Amino acid sequence: MITSPTLLLNKNIVLKNIETMAAKAKAANTIFRPHFKTHQSAETGSWFRDYGVECITVSSLKMAAYFAVAGWNDITIAFPVNILEWKEINELAEKINLNILIENNEAISFLEKKLTNPVGVYIKTDTGYGRTGVDAENMELIGKLLEPLKTSKKLIFIGFLTHAGHTYHAHTTGEIKNITADSIRKMLALKTFLRSDFPMLQISYGDTPSCSIATPEELNDLDEIRPGNFVFYDEMQFRLGACSRENIAVALAAPVVAKHPERNEITIHGGAVHLSKEFLTDEHGNNYYGTVTVLDGYTPDVKNIIGKITEISQEHGIVKIDDKNILKNIKPGDMIAVLPAHSCLTANLMKGYVSANGEYITMMI
């Protein structure tokens, strides 16, 4: 029996989400290199094997080391390389095929001196998100990076990698499709332009909204896709139109501890240390930190949304429940389920899952 905040994971939904994305990658004739930063779990990672997945993406060296121990031997760290960690890179690159991201010559010249084993290198490319990476159209800078890579024996140039994270700011699926098309066009231009010098050059493409909404045909020009969040999805992806609520595979089970009918609220033990402070904004301009559903055993009833978390502090969540009849039947000691705004951050905080048959699933700690 669950008595305290617990992250529930529905394996059937996870498997369906993996199956759908793996089938799409296959139909698009592109490599499926899922991002494991969402689940951070060796066991959950192992479920991908049945769908033909052999290479993965992570967001830190620590996470790469964790999944290497779990048997993954082809890992891309999709984060601009931290050159201070050159020793750990050497250790890992001795054991597995390790790919890193480069976006400046400082990293190239430093690592060229320090690396003892070859690593694969992608140039981290910005197709419009504006977070980090080299502007996909800045051929001068790209040329400067390629120059030393051409002759390097340690840094083996693979191609260009982008995360089109600006899809998260889109308001319609049409807008997402446009961002995807524009980003792929820019990446393809690089490939075409550099084909004579680098005939094996690959383009690697990320982000769950793009990969969920695009048809296989629209992903056909990519050598590789790296969605991550799709394994669980969440309220943010639902809002973006990247999934239905039936695809959301994790929910925070949280106990009701207080009730304030005069303001249509309940208080739950479920706060920023469980869900994170990530929020969405509804059509009235109000922020919310997750959607609340009825919990049936270990399964949230996603067809039965009863409210939203409107305020969150370290351990408290305040849930607004507008339907007086529903509120009337909720009492302290009940458990409700929260579909998180952002499942990656919730999983990272909870550090473990409970499956629908009550088994505990561990994560990296």
Place this chain on the structure above:
Amino acid sequence: MITSPTLLLNKNIVLKNIETMAAKAKAANTIFRPHFKTHQSAETGSWFRDYGVECITVSSLKMAAYFAVAGWNDITIAFPVNILEWKEINELAEKINLNILIENNEAISFLEKKLTNPVGVYIKTDTGYGRTGVDAENMELIGKLLEPLKTSKKLIFIGFLTHAGHTYHAHTTGEIKNITADSIRKMLALKTFLRSDFPMLQISYGDTPSCSIATPEELNDLDEIRPGNFVFYDEMQFRLGACSRENIAVALAAPVVAKHPERNEITIHGGAVHLSKEFLTDEHGNNYYGTVTVLDGYTPDVKNIIGKITEISQEHGIVKIDDKNILKNIKPGDMIAVLPAHSCLTANLMKGYVSANGEYITMMI
């Protein structure tokens, strides 16, 4: 040598913060029951002993159990009791003096049946924050709660507890002082009104902004204060006027991984999984997730603020540095320090500290 995101803790500053608050509590003739949810560390907790601290506050049963193992035997869980955890309450109450918060009759009648050992009970009181608790002026509801508590042998009524968290929404220290005075006035009214029935009734008062800004005289009517964040402080408290930057005892050391001079930005490995997504809003209406300083060994130079984190994602932090001369000298492979927006959430994510002499300090995990 630090090579990856690391939470630095300056013990000297911590001790000074504890000393100042302990001295204020003593001058106010009030019990000092610090909230340990900020540091969540047995070692950091042990430093309070030298300042006469014998009783503490925590925010969950799990945290109470952790500090009980560390030798604390008088603990208040300052969160509305989760009745589903009655077994764990019984286990803990057998070993230590445990106090819980009640705000509804459901919890009273349930626990009256289930508890095997007596626990201290505060009525969780709302003096205007509006998060949870019984309205301090709702004498009808307070009366209904007191009725069964009068005769209970398991639930030993101690008094009223409040967290005046609306101080966090204040714009000036004057406003904070007004909230503090108003909250204490409401609590004192309860004490006065109920004195004949409950001559030993105590009032317990929380929140770091109140306790930092009030004079000892202004806290004199309280039986107990429970500030927590003051042990580390952070940018939020600095903005509120509750501390100076010299009082901020923790900083995230983060490696620089990329530089984008065309938009005055650097990218650091320091994101939502390190700092949380808590943000502050500056005078121009822009959000920021922490303030960036030069790092000198293990010590952030708080007099040398060079920028702000303007965007944050799971692992990335984007730092805006407006001074071109400063930006010119920063390169990938440098380490900078981030003074967090909210130190409690940052500590909770980092799960450990490195002290100024390079020692690792563990936390509850």
